[in-house]
Amino acid sequence: MKKNITRVGVALVVLFGGIQLYSPERTNPPVDPSNTLYALIPVPQEVRTVLERSCFDCHSHETRWPWYSAFAPARWIVVSDVEEGREHLNFSEFRKYKSLRAIAKADMICEQLQNGTMPLPAYLSLHPGAQVSPQERDLICDWVESIRDTLFSLE
Template identity: 30%
Template structure:
């Protein structure tokens, strides 16, 4: 038993030498969802607090990201989140894709799939009240409708 613990401790120490890359991609404010849609500040604050760490190029890495394997899991989660929806590059999406992404975002917020419970455990300010959920859903739906009308989708 003692040997197993020593091996596990050594493995834990060794994996600390393989940190994640915490460099955020360059942001262009002209492509950011909050800027291009002129999002009202109260809604923008909710989106920044509850969505931007995983769904933008403005991730703020917490202290536990320096400890492996937690950092690896976190980095994978962030990469997947950006792949699904990246608010920092929203302007490059085709209008049809923008509509689809906003529809998904509204659905996930409504079904309480977002923000993830695992995220809100460590980030209590990201937890959404029922009122905040309604505000986000209504905002995403409103912007979705504007895009559809503007582009005749």
């Protein structure tokens, strides 16, 4: 019995070591301040605070990589969420969205908060502090409403 437990233990250590060989890179590409959301439109400090706290880890180039993301298999999941998140919505590159696209993205931010689909549930279970309160959600939706005309008049 003891021998079997040792064997399973050794097998697990070897397996854990083996999967570390496939380690996709955790990147934080440099941020050009002239390309960010903040360069495009006025963003009140209260809105910035919520976005930076609850969304920037997956939707910007300023990801705070948690310690467990250093090791497979958690690493695979976190890297893939961040890459996919940045592809869909990137606050560090928001200025690159053309007018109508920027409006659509802004609308989606409010929508995702109203539906409770963002931040991702798995992320929330590990970062309970990232939960967006109903007051914060309303604050962000009001801000989205307030910038629509400005975004519409952009190129």
